[in-house]
Amino acid sequence: MTEPPATGSGPLRNCGVLVTRPAHQASGLCQRIGLLGGRSISFPVLEITAPKDSRPLEDSVAQLDDFDIAIFISANAVEHALACILAQRDWPVAVRIAVIGRRSAEALESFGLQADICPQEHFNSEGLLEQEALQDVAGQQVLIFRGNGGREYLADSLRERGATVQYVEAYQRSRPAESSTSLVKAWRSGKIDIVQVNSIESLENLFAMLDDEGRALLRDTPLLVVSERMLPVVERMGFTQPPVLAANATDDAVLDALCTWHG
Structure with missing residues (x-):
């Protein structure tokens, strides 16, 4: 304290x-x-720490080019995922970046990247899903960087819209x-x-x-x-x-x- x-x-x-x-x-x-x-x-x-199993995050470095959109669920997801990814490669320009809110967008900027999709208000999954760029995602490959566990609403909604969604655990939350x-x-x-x-x-x-x-x-x-x-x-x-x-x-x-x- x-x-x-x-x-x-x-x-x-x-x-x-x-x-x-x-x-x-x-x-x-x-x-x-x-x-x-x-x-x-x-x-x-x-307490925010590295994931218990770092292999999915490490594997995502080589697989990034297969995706159309990467979503960072929080500033912690940005910081932990990009520290790993950008140490090994540049971010692929064809992969659009989506974030939940301003704190995540600011974290992106610290890595020299800009969010392509970000709510202007309602900084949550519902607000992100309202964005025009996520209305028609049929056939698109979406990668979500997040912590352990969490809501399934965002991924479920994108799947209902026709996207294929994969999670990568970028960090671990604990008490x-x-x-x-x-x-x-x-x-x-x-x-x-x-x-x-x-x-x-x-x-x-x-x-x-x-x-x-x-x-x-x-x-x-x-x-x-x-x-x-x-x-x-x-x-x-x-x-x-x-x-x-x-x-x-x-x-x-x-x-x-x-x-x-x-x-």
């Missing part, structure tokens, strides 16, 4: 935000919360083994006003990592979520405060939602 200092003034003054993103993706948001006068506590509830003792102590002392969570899996991991006292504190604390899909899950888990919905998972959207809520 890390707790960067706040600046003491700004629209998030005296607001304590629990940031649950993976460690390597939390620092930018935490710094910006501090610059806006808030107090962030970083407690990663997802960290970190103790929540210090976190619960900070919570008990009033340092946490709102909890940022990016996914249902993140929320379930956080719940599992807390003790009974921590779970009770969590249920009484507002959640900031980035997808409407999370709303019924929050309700089922017995939260007493209405969740705050950010437009998407980007830092800008999360900060806008925080400032509006705290304002």
Whole structure:
């Protein structure tokens, strides 16, 4: 658990935000919360590592030219897949790249690539499937880079439209083994006003990592979520405060939602 200092003034003054993103993706948001006068506590509830079996990812390097479209399901998929692929070859110009949202598009740019297909809003599988380039994919070969597990909706929908779809596991998601003792102590002392969570899996991991006292504190604390899909899950888990919905998972959207809520 890390707790960067706040600046003491700004629209998030005296607001304590629990940031649950993976460690390597939390620092930018935490710094910006501090610059806006808030107090962030970083407690990663997802650990991102290499896949248990790296052979499918390694095999995809030589097979890329056989595909029409490659879809990266997250920024983590971009970073892990392209680090492997571009170390061995250039990206084939004939293979169009699709991403779920802006964070993935920004990750692509760090590798010198641009997304051909990206939603302008609704940064999820549904939003991607609305794109004109994915309406008529009959006979096309589609490769999806993702983590272990996850929703089947995107692949199933593309198959219904006539595409042949193959998955490649580019990274592994797991629940960290970190103790929540210090976190619960900070919570008990009033340092946490709102909890940022990016996914249902993140929320379930956080719940599992807390003790009974921590779970009770969590249920009484507002959640900031980035997808409407999370709303019924929050309700089922017995939260007493209405969740705050950010437009998407980007830092800008999360900060806008925080400032509006705290304002």
